[in-house]
Amino acid sequence: MASTCDVVAASETASGAVALAGRWTYNVPAPSSERAARHESDRSAASAAGGEARRCTVPAATVIERIRRHVDESPYYARLLGEPWIDELLADDRMRRLFGRSKSRKEITEAYAAAEQVRRMLRALGGDSERGRGAVVFDVCSGRGVGALLLSFLLPEARVVMVDVDGAMDLSHVQARPNLAFCELDLFSEGAPAVLRAAAAGASVRVATAMHLCGALSPRLITLACRLDLLDAFVCCPCCLKGSLGTEVKAASRRQSRDPHAVLLDTLLALAQREAADGDDVGLFIDAHMCSPKNGFVGVVKRRGAAQPAESCEPCEDEPGGGAA
Numbered sequence: 001m002a003s004t005c006d007v008v009a010a011s012e013t014a015s016g017a018v019a020l021a022g023r024w025t026y027n028v029p030a031p032s033s034e035r036a037a038r039h040e041s042d043r044s045a046a047s048a049a050g051g052e053a054r055r056c057t058v059p060a061a062t063v064i065e066r067i068r069r070h071v072d073e074s075p076y077y078a079r080l081l082g083e084p085w086i087d088e089l090l091a092d093d094r095m096r097r098l099f100g101r102s103k104s105r106k107e108i109t110e111a112y113a114a115a116e117q118v119r120r121m122l123r124a125l126g127g128d129s130e131r132g133r134g135a136v137v138f139d140v141c142s143g144r145g146v147g148a149l150l151l152s153f154l155l156p157e158a159r160v161v162m163v164d165v166d167g168a169m170d171l172s173h174v175q176a177r178p179n180l181a182f183c184e185l186d187l188f189s190e191g192a193p194a195v196l197r198a199a200a201a202g203a204s205v206r207v208a209t210a211m212h213l214c215g216a217l218s219p220r221l222i223t224l225a226c227r228l229d230l231l232d233a234f235v236c237c238p239c240c241l242k243g244s245l246g247t248e249v250k251a252a253s254r255r256q257s258r259d260p261h262a263v264l265l266d267t268l269l270a271l272a273q274r275e276a277a278d279g280d281d282v283g284l285f286i287d288a289h290m291c292s293p294k295n296g297f298v299g300v301v302k303r304r305g306a307a308q309p310a311e312s313c314e315p316c317e318d319e320p321g322g323g324a325a
């Protein structure tokens, strides 16, 4: 299944970004009901609402030792090991499971990079960047949510809401944290703005981080967040070059002999600059401590109290059989 977004990829701009105006495609995962049916025999699947989580066989001391071996690679590892809540995190099977795999090391550095961005946005908005009091923090396209889980500790007074189209993941760790929630949502769906607005109800400040979004998910988030009054600030760290946006970016990067990811970042930055309102703060941030080459964030902090643009974001259409991922 593929979704399209109401923006167009065309030529290159003076900055080397791909000029966006038209339709992009991106393969969206099947709805969770279909995926759940496909994985019926997978006993490890346990939703946020309950279900039996697979037991974690890796002891806390082993997890700590595995992270300690890599402290030279990123200061974020030492930071995690020094957290006053590390024992609480690793004592709980449901949370420790997320840190037992080698892949999770990279995710730790991504989580801290996202947390740095969230604190920066909260500071810029006059919010509580120490404990997150009154804030709602969305982790958009969260996956299982290593980042969101760590954010729930780093900002213990914030409400952290994971948002992902995949509701069939093992999310039992969500229940382990009082300030963490999961929202199953297709970012391209017509109802997405209303769902996000409801999830943020009562918050004094609303920010979002989106780690490693593929294809058209990044422009979708940027246009939604800039055009509608859903968020006060957001950052988006794009990932794979999927769909027609990816095709355009790859072609432009070949013509310019530039790294495709740099062209993608420039393209999304140009989109954010175009979509943001006058006075909004738009920027590109590189986090060198992230153990991933895809470590660039495009971010917008809205000018508080600014009138929202009148334009609304039309729902994206589904286009079965389309997509070029």
Ligand SMILES: C[S@@+](CC[C@H](N)C(=O)[O-])C[C@H]1O[C@@H](n2cnc3c(N)ncnc32)[C@H](O)[C@@H]1O
Binding pocket: 028, 029, 107, 110, 140, 141, 142, 143, 144, 163, 164, 165, 166, 185, 186, 187, 188, 210, 211, 212, 213, 214, 217, 239
């Ligand atoms: C590359 S993963 C990134 C996961 C996580 N943020 C990370 O960095 O590990 C992209 C995520 O986007 C989710 N996703 C894909 N299409 C989506 C959509 N239309 N709406 C919401 N989430 C979507 C996928 O289920 C997946 O978890």
